[in-house]
Amino acid sequence: MSKQVIIAVKRQDTQSTGSRWEKFSVAYEPGLNMTTVLQRIAASPVTVDGKPSTPVAFDACCLEEVCGACTMRVNGRVRQACTALVDNLLSERPDQITLEPMTKFPVVRDLVVNRSGMFESLKRVRAWITADEYSDRGSGPRISQEAQEESYPLTTCMTCGCCVESCPQFNDGSSFIGPAAISQAVLFNEHPIGRFEANKRMEVIAGDGGIADCGNAQNCLKVCPKNIPLTRSLAKAGRAATTYAIGRLFRS
Ligand code: SF4
Ligand code: SF4
Ligand code: FES
Structure with missing residues (x-):
């Protein structure tokens, strides 16, 4: 079986509902960035427990750290998902990668915030x-x-x-x-x-x-x-x- 990367995502359906964590597994590939990982999850949104889920909402536009739309907390550090590389993140924390929305802005849904x-x-x-x-x-x-x-x-x-x-x-x-x-x-x-x-x-x-x-x-x-x-x-x-x-x- 190919190497899998575990992605833990803090999810929230609306601004007024509570949050929950869901874990997904994505096949490892060298050079993957976190926006691609989120697209892979969207293509098959099933949690690691085999529970059907929904695509994780996130913003992205330029995919080259120019627009700022994909800003979120990756492994607890605020940054752009499009330039957050799985290889580097796994070297910091090999067991999983965490994704959370920024905390200083209202959450619209999942990783999308209102800036x-x-x-x-x-x-x-x-x-x-x-x-x-x-x-x-x-x-x-x-x-x-x-x-x-x-x-x-x-x-x-x-x-x-x-x-x-x-x-x-x-x-x-x-x-x-x-x-x-x-x-x-x-x-x-x-x-x-x-x-x-x-x-x-x-x-x-x-x-x-x-x-x-x-x-x-x-x-x-x-x-x-x-x-x-x-x-x-x-x-x-x-x-x-x-x-x-x-x-x-x-x-x-
Ligand atoms: S961190 Fe602040 S100053 Fe730097 S690019 Fe983002 S918004 Fe601008
Ligand atoms: S208080 Fe805020 S704006 Fe002022 S230096 Fe610290 S982080 Fe920057
Ligand atoms: S998509 Fe524009 S900064 Fe990441």
Whole structure:
């Protein structure tokens, strides 16, 4: 009989129902990733006890760690399922691989969570450059090579949620907008056109749920799959919030 891999999945039918664990067995192949494993389970959803089950719901889109849709907890660590390789996971824990939904977002079903809270935070910090018309106004301001190199890593954020999942300050009892939104506010505040709306972003960053809620545990930095220098962004946001708050005192 071919080598089998045991996959334990934490399942939940709806946001309001309780969760349960189900174990499945999938034939081992070198180079398998966890999204393929979930597709194999969907093709034959029978538990290791021989009980017929249903395909495990999960999100995926790009399959190359660019969209963030497949983010979940794999062997207890938040990451993207599409780049989680069975070979590496078995070397960490040979008996089974566990899959769970992220804990900081409402579960929609099984491994699918609703990350809209993160997108709402991006809207709050106006994580965009406002275009109020579409006529050709020539090229924009030049950005130095040095500034481009500093800001480029921040543009790679895929709103996956890993940083938020690992952040102790981001929880049901807090209004903290989280490190990803703060980092995007820093990105757009440093852009030569984006900075025209810096004060609107700073109202959020310096307000309730803003940078003051960060406890500087730095978990976010460790789990970001894009290696975004989040603590650098958080430090910049902290300094900018202080300057903004002092300026606001004088303005009032
Ligand atoms: S900052 Fe990193 S961990 Fe956080 S959402 Fe963006 S890519 Fe994901
Ligand atoms: S440094 Fe701040 S944002 Fe990052 S995990 Fe710690 S508390 Fe959360
Ligand atoms: S499917 Fe897009 S990051 Fe995994």
